[in-house]
Amino acid sequence: MLFYICILVLISLVVYEIYQYKRPAIRLIHKESEEIIQILQRCPSIFTYFPTPYLNGFLHTVLSTFKHPNEKHSSNKETIENTGMSIDWIDRGHGIDKNKPLLFIMPGLTGTVEDGYINTIVSEAHKQHFHNICVYNYRILQKGGDFTFKPKYYNYGLNMNPFNQDDTYRDYEHFEDDVISNKRIRVDLPADLHHCLSYLKQKYHFNKILAIGCSYGGAQLGNYLGRFHNITLIDAAVLVGAPNQMLINQKYLSYFMDLALTKILKRKLKECNPKVECHLRYPLECQKVINRAYSSTWISEFDANFVIQLYGYKSVKDYYQHFSLANRYPLINIPTLCICSEDDDVCHIKALSENLLQQSSKNLICIAKAGGHIGFLEGWKTESIWFPKPAMEYLRLFAEIHYKHH
Incomplete structure (x- = not known):
């Protein structure tokens, strides 16, 4: 009896794997528009994903950390005043050209310029002829970050508009009262991001800023685009594996x-x-x-x-x-590509909030059937990481100064 049960289980697994292999690798969600049609026509890599068929989400996540591009990158750090934030400039010997757009990369919570997936993004960005590239180091859990919070940079989000208690940038209700009255400090990462972008814009006068955020970096970026939609300094963005509803993610975390x-x-x-x-x-x-x-x-x-x-x-x-990003999505008013995976063990697919994502005509959602959390290994031999290809193709569309929609 046990033998037959094992055979049935094995057959079921084989049938399931065949079904997974045969069904489309990605699913797209968006509002129909001429702009979206044009974008899809010029981003062929969105449709070329072939996830390694024998890997589950966990293995995609783990094995991708060992992938590093052959190209070697040099970087130099620039601190953002006394904020505790900094950026790593990726330099191929050409310096900074203010007449070309800036590609602004936001790693995950513990990510750095040295991580494999960040280097893969940089290598793909070079293929797409991005000239100015930097990697953001936000204050929390960054080696070398300054947590002494020198004035005027702590409570930055609170101080953006101190005379307007209803300012949507501040979101008072989630924070302790003693923080509001300056008895304690408050770290507001999306407000930090706005300050960093303002600093770069004022110093270098970039004609455009294009951003990609992965995981926790994607959460900061998406929050910024939604909360600061009236004053955002970013022209187009990509969110990869960003936590849409953190309470649901926590519930389904193994x-x-x-x-x-x-x-x-x-x-x-x-x-x-x-x-x-x-x-x-x-x-x-x-x-x-x-x-x-x-x-x-x-x-x-x-x-x-x-x-x-x-x-x-x-x-x-x-x-x-x-x-969480779910309630921010309807407010996003710049072109934004969201890439996620059905088998993400960290940001669960049940937290995706498709209905909220679709409320903005600017959002293009790409759901892969496999890829884990910032993994997306492809090919039978896990030859490469897929997501940087469509991400850089997408952002490259908006890097052109005379792109007709911008």
């Missing part, structure tokens, strides 16, 4: 992935906080928060013990609700 991600975050925090320099990087009152973060087992505990304390949120729930 125990193993939860443990693994928490361990990565704690290791990254230790890199940011060497004991010898601790008093230089953090306010004294934050040290007990950091110590509690080291004892966390799960993501939600790490967020409760460290992230919301540093950001100034009332609760983990407030943080997840405020930093």
